[in-house]
Amino acid sequence: xxxxxxxxxxxxxxxxxxxxxxxxxxxxxxxxxxxxxxxxxxxxxxxxxxxxxxxxxxxxxxxxxxxxxxxxxxxxxxxxxxxxxxxxxxxxxxxxxxxxxxxxxxxxxxxxxxxxxxxxxxxxxxxxxxxxxxxxxxxxxxxxxxxxxxxxxxxxxxxxxxxxxxxxxxxxxxxxxxxxxxxxxxxxxxxxxxxxxxxxxxxxxxxxxxxxxxxxxxxxxxxxxxxxxxxxxxxxxxxxxxxxxxxxxxxxxxxxxxxxxxxxxxxxxxxxxxxxxxxxxxxxxxxxxxxxxxxxxxxxxxxxxxxxxxxxxxxxxxxxxxxxxxxxxxxxxxxxxxxxxxxxxxxxxxxxxxxxxxxxxxxxxxxxxxxxxxxxxxxxxxxxxxxxxxxxxxxxxxxxxxxxxxxxxxxxxxxxxxxxxxxxxxxxxxxxxx
Ligand SMILES: [Zn+2]
Ligand SMILES: [Zn+2]
Numbered sequence: 001x002x003x004x005x006x007x008x009x010x011x012x013x014x015x016x017x018x019x020x021x022x023x024x025x026x027x028x029x030x031x032x033x034x035x036x037x038x039x040x041x042x043x044x045x046x047x048x049x050x051x052x053x054x055x056x057x058x059x060x061x062x063x064x065x066x067x068x069x070x071x072x073x074x075x076x077x078x079x080x081x082x083x084x085x086x087x088x089x090x091x092x093x094x095x096x097x098x099x100x101x102x103x104x105x106x107x108x109x110x111x112x113x114x115x116x117x118x119x120x121x122x123x124x125x126x127x128x129x130x131x132x133x134x135x136x137x138x139x140x141x142x143x144x145x146x147x148x149x150x151x152x153x154x155x156x157x158x159x160x161x162x163x164x165x166x167x168x169x170x171x172x173x174x175x176x177x178x179x180x181x182x183x184x185x186x187x188x189x190x191x192x193x194x195x196x197x198x199x200x201x202x203x204x205x206x207x208x209x210x211x212x213x214x215x216x217x218x219x220x221x222x223x224x225x226x227x228x229x230x231x232x233x234x235x236x237x238x239x240x241x242x243x244x245x246x247x248x249x250x251x252x253x254x255x256x257x258x259x260x261x262x263x264x265x266x267x268x269x270x271x272x273x274x275x276x277x278x279x280x281x282x283x284x285x286x287x288x289x290x291x292x293x294x295x296x297x298x299x300x301x302x303x304x305x306x307x308x309x310x311x312x313x314x315x316x317x318x319x320x321x322x323x324x325x326x327x328x329x330x331x332x333x334x335x336x337x338x339x340x341x342x343x344x345x346x347x348x349x350x351x352x353x354x355x356x357x358x359x360x361x362x363x364x365x366x367x368x369x370x371x372x373x374x375x376x377x378x379x380x381x382x383x384x385x386x387x388x389x390x391x392x393x394x395x396x397x398x399x400x401x402x403x404x405x406x407x408x409x410x411x412x413x414x415x416x417x418x419x420x421x422x423x424x425x426x427x428x429x430x431x432x433x434x
Pocket of ligand 2: 278
């Protein structure tokens with residue numbers, strides 16, 4: 001069964017997240033986005049864990065569905081053409097802060113539990129180590145390797161995935177507080193890492209440049225802090241909907257099971273290039289190297305972006321090809337997308353994708369054609385054009401073909417991707433046409 005999975009999200013119990021992040025709204029928005037499997041996020045948080053236990057029921061091994069009585073509590077009505085089964089799988093993101101080799105390390109990791117029972121066992125252990133009760137994404141003063149060891153001691157069936165691996169401030173390869181290799185971080189336990197999350201600011205070709213990642217599955221998730229941001233990135237699988245199948249697809253990185261990812265254009269991510277947000281300075285890696293990493297305006301250190309870091313740690317040249325015979329075995333196809341509401345906003349010349357005009361058209365499209373992923377990836381665009389959406393169909397064609405205008409993000413400032421400028425660029429291959 002073809003499945004779209006988003007394994008990294010947060011609940012309303014994480015800091016700086018939307019109050020709407022409860023199970024009924026996640027259930028509704030997953031359908032509208034076109035997501036079949038969604039991480040619960042935040043399972044270490046006692047209240048959230050209680051909601052998971054009360055409102056979900058296990059309908060396949062380790063996969064849970066929202067009880068029918070809860071479904072009417074969603075704030076939005078799911079259009080009939082978007083309706084689908086949504087499975088939840090227990091996940092959490094944990095932040096570790098610790099000292100190793102004289103440097104402070106700050107690393108985020110996603111843990112996927114085989115079921116809620118195992119999640120509860122982990123919660124019990126972590127509750128003794130640090131504070132898991134105040135933030136859905138708990139911060140522990142624990143070495144990431146020790147956390148991995150603890151998880152494996154409970155069960156080898158957990159998945160442990162370094163999160164947004166290149167983010168400067170909180171990631172295993174982060175320029176500010178990470179490492180140069182997974183080995184430095186996880187040492188002899190490194191073989192228990194089967195996947196890394198590439199994050200919004202990097203795409204698979206950037207990650208293919210490091211031989212140390214050759215055997216890992218590159219996963220992509222939304223890291224959503226509101227229901228509307230679900231599926232900013234996601235994974236494409238062909239598996240039965242249950243946890244052992246998900247685990248096997250990632251652990252054995254089988255080409256017929258883990259099909260690939262849906263990605264942001266990496267320039268849209270908040271940390272693609274180098275720069276200084278306060279000074280409005282954004283530089284390509286070569287430029288910031290020439291300036292010895294210092295801001296030309298204020299003279300302080302620039303925040304080095306993901307492209308810079310990849311360049312620094314890469315031991316292979318960049319290949320644009322999606323010719324998988326020439327790539328290593330774990331490499332997978334990917335599609336780059338732009339969120340539909342953003343595209344609609346650009347088309348209307350409206351600044352914010354949350355404005356009522358944009359939202360009206362967004363919901364109109366979902367009601368007529370199906371989920372957001374279906375519209376962006378699969379909808380026949382002649383149909384769209386014939387039904388009065390000529391301009392939008394041109395935008396989606398441009399996106400599918402990779403003819404986009406990019407203004408890259410830096411130092412926490414999101415980049416901007418535009419499609420309605422008639423930009424001529426290289427073609428992006430269509431990979432997952434069903
Ligand atoms: Zn994080
Ligand atoms: Zn500056």
